[in-house]
Amino acid sequence: MKIKIGICGYGNLGRGVESEIKKHNDMELAAIFTRRNPAENLKTNSAVPVVHLDHAVLWESKIDVMILCGGSATDLPVQSPQLARLFNIVDSFDTHAKIPEFKEKVDSSARAGGKCAVISAGWDPGLFSLIRLYAGTIIPAGTTGSFWGHGVSQGHSDAVRRIKGVVNAIQYTIPQDEAIKRARQGEAAGLTTREKHKRLCYVVAEQGADLLRIEKEIKEMPNYFADYDTDVIFITLEELKKNHSQLPHGGYVIHAGETGDGNKHLIEFTLKLDSNPEFTASILLACARAAFRMHKEGMSGAKTIFDIPPIYLSALDDDEAVRLLL
């Protein structure tokens, strides 16, 4: 019996789950849920039913784990607590500051439904969080630095696109080599926001737009750009489509610390990802397997990747994992 997966939300991330589920013999896609009306208008790459989200309740017994692929700004804060009452769920809620509050809401909902909800399960939060936990736990006398990029930040790209006179834009987050070096030397704690990353925007402007004004608006935008050194490069729509249509990302977690009499230790984790949504989807699928197993064992409530015994993520059984991977 395969684990029956539902996809809720069919953007880049949902399509990633749809494509990557094929890599897992123990799972199968059961249905795709959408808010589109009528749902049937949604063209998907699979032959599975497309269902309006309002009818999700009819699928309670036909979905083992629902993977929520909506955004953290408006979709997940509503959908995760709602669906966690009906289904085991996995999401990639990534608004760091709001995770505790979000977790509490999902938790009470999942407990009420007797379901298991794995939240914030992408690569950061998610895989990077795990490395921060393992590294900091093992070498407590140390400092951890997290760096992101080179990669496309969707939130920052959207922010630039909202500026008057901008037709389209893409924003790359770029970690600073000098900051990475300093993190490796144990100086991560002292790095400023500006020292850690710079930002690079490729912008397509409307004909005749005031380029200096656009550049200034970007560079001075609070929260998004004001605290960073930002480069703005104006390009044509053709160039944007040709050279910037991928969603690569990646980053570093670097923990440097000491033991004994000044012995230094460096723990470093790096990701280089051609497709941020497909990689995130891959993590969500592994966490779906874990949610299914934890639920089967009688657990309920909101879990993070910190709570999941690593073996629960794997398709291998205990003995295979010990033999092949330990």
Add this chain to the structure above:
Amino acid sequence: MKIKIGICGYGNLGRGVESEIKKHNDMELAAIFTRRNPAENLKTNSAVPVVHLDHAVLWESKIDVMILCGGSATDLPVQSPQLARLFNIVDSFDTHAKIPEFKEKVDSSARAGGKCAVISAGWDPGLFSLIRLYAGTIIPAGTTGSFWGHGVSQGHSDAVRRIKGVVNAIQYTIPQDEAIKRARQGEAAGLTTREKHKRLCYVVAEQGADLLRIEKEIKEMPNYFADYDTDVIFITLEELKKNHSQLPHGGYVIHAGETGDGNKHLIEFTLKLDSNPEFTASILLACARAAFRMHKEGMSGAKTIFDIPPIYLSALDDDEAVRLLL
């Protein structure tokens, strides 16, 4: 109430546990156990009792977790099953091929005693195994390469020291840059033993010893050196003491794979360790915390790091970990 730790075996690793336990506010060293006779002859850096291993049974109620710091060749195969009946234990058994059999023995003994035993909890097996599991689970369409070094292999150093005419020696395992590059390109599976690592031996020979014969014996030694390119450099005892008295180590786990339509993903984990024993001791201590908690929750039997929810290793509570690290 602090977690009361016992150290069994007072070599490099035992002294590492003794030094690193000070970094953890929730643990305290209760006693050191030795096979030395009389035990009191053992000079330690702590004020705790030194107890002969034969009297360990008298400490059953006074030790929460016993950390076994003996060797995998002869100590742990006997001690781990024996002590797992009396105590929650943690060990770093690292004879990869024998782990399944070892695990079974420790498991039945720990179950009989109602105790929790975390086995093979160093950095490889251990931390590297975790990365292999996470990476291979998330990106199943990929290959993983593990590389060790630069670092001192104690087993290989010992093997050289046993050669006639050798006064002392130290062996460094060195990963090959070209092999690491190929692993990053997804070619880890095709790499031969010789391609992955080379070996470098610093040897102090007896006055008048036949150096050519020693070099030949090293390079042709089956299992240890015959499958590798090995450099042998003869040095003086003074040079050995001055330049090669540390036990650094480290390595790489590299997983390269694909999602979707040829999108490449690279997951890489690196360790650079000044002191192999102190770093291993640090992992054992985190696992001791986990063993204590799992036992408290009623679990028993042999566990590996694959079975441990990451949060169990940490001194942080759930909420703190989510807030600070997720």
